[in-house]
Amino acid sequence: MQKNIAVIRGDGIGPEIVEQALKVLNKVADAYSHTFHYDDVDMGGCAIDKWGDPLPEEMLKRCLASDSVLMGSVGGPKWDGVPGHMRPEKGLLRLRAGMGVYSNNRPAKIWPQLAGASPLNPSIVEKGIDFIIVRELIGGVYFGKHETEDKDGQLVATDTMSYSEAEIERIGRIGFETAQKRGKKLCSVEKSNVLDCSRLWKKVMHRLADEYPDVELSDMLVDNCAMQIVKNPAQFDVIVTENMFGDILSDEASMITGSIGMIPSSSLGATTCGLYEPIHGSAPDIAGMDVANPIGTILSAAMMLRFSFDMAREADAIEAAVSAVLDAGYRTSDIMPADPAQAAKYQKVGCSRMGELIIQNLA
Ligand code: IPM
Numbered sequence: 001m002q003k004n005i006a007v008i009r010g011d012g013i014g015p016e017i018v019e020q021a022l023k024v025l026n027k028v029a030d031a032y033s034h035t036f037h038y039d040d041v042d043m044g045g046c047a048i049d050k051w052g053d054p055l056p057e058e059m060l061k062r063c064l065a066s067d068s069v070l071m072g073s074v075g076g077p078k079w080d081g082v083p084g085h086m087r088p089e090k091g092l093l094r095l096r097a098g099m100g101v102y103s104n105n106r107p108a109k110i111w112p113q114l115a116g117a118s119p120l121n122p123s124i125v126e127k128g129i130d131f132i133i134v135r136e137l138i139g140g141v142y143f144g145k146h147e148t149e150d151k152d153g154q155l156v157a158t159d160t161m162s163y164s165e166a167e168i169e170r171i172g173r174i175g176f177e178t179a180q181k182r183g184k185k186l187c188s189v190e191k192s193n194v195l196d197c198s199r200l201w202k203k204v205m206h207r208l209a210d211e212y213p214d215v216e217l218s219d220m221l222v223d224n225c226a227m228q229i230v231k232n233p234a235q236f237d238v239i240v241t242e243n244m245f246g247d248i249l250s251d252e253a254s255m256i257t258g259s260i261g262m263i264p265s266s267s268l269g270a271t272t273c274g275l276y277e278p279i280h281g282s283a284p285d286i287a288g289m290d291v292a293n294p295i296g297t298i299l300s301a302a303m304m305l306r307f308s309f310d311m312a313r314e315a316d317a318i319e320a321a322v323s324a325v326l327d328a329g330y331r332t333s334d335i336m337p338a339d340p341a342q343a344a345k346y347q348k349v350g351c352s353r354m355g356e357l358i359i360q361n362l363a
């Protein structure tokens, strides 16, 4: 098969982690006789520097013309001073909206080899951590009105959140369908004791539930959910939630699996052209040092093969290679145990070495 992949290296550690994912994709292309064409697209802080815009129209067009987009990370302190509508992150939000990728899938799964890296009590980890957060990605407060006004000599900031029934219904369906393919348990997370958006959310989820009788639907308030994720993560199969709650809960969920550096994500809308990115940020403090963990990006590339290109065998092979490298005891610094006696059992490697090891283990 031939596929065109738009590649956004972005800022901070973005270029180094994306480089490793491309090495892995090239190896897959060789091994399975595919051709991947890459189109380098500027987005984020680097695009602000080069073009004066975090996502020039032309770059968005190139993403829309691709079969899928693979992205590293954007942002950094260098652009902290730029106005809100021109921030690197705004480029990412415009890309998500422009591609119409409303459904963001963020797995929280503990690799057995990394059980010791979880900050949770082993008695909790033993019960298993394997759930998915389905996050609504192009609505809510992220895309509401944002303004700061001077009212009688005092600055007043306003951000508005709004959701339509249609927006809730389409992400709700993804939640139910995801649960149908897994453990058939869907937890809808909201703040219906305070927010109108959440009361509508809950109503729509319950209306949909009639169409998915094989899925057991439950509701949970977001503050309680934050607590339950650390107290008893084994209770979750699929969580469906709105944009900002999903942003926050997915960082929390990643931490209990050991490291945010391990977690990939897929974002899809009405077509198979998806956006694939690790859920972590650009980590400017370690950028260019060859110490970042490329696994989240490599697994995002695997998700791209699985969900957008229908290449399940190839995706399985990448995941198996990651597992083999972890089995062999290689760790980037973020997944090294903190305890020196434990750490002595593992071999610390940098970003590019981790990429090479994964390639060597690709069957
Ligand atoms: C994420 C990130 C983004 C978000 C930022 C970079 C805009 O935190 O993908 O989780 O908030 O969605």
Ligand code: MG
Residues within 6 Å of the ligand: 247, 248, 251, 279
């Ligand atoms: Mg986030």
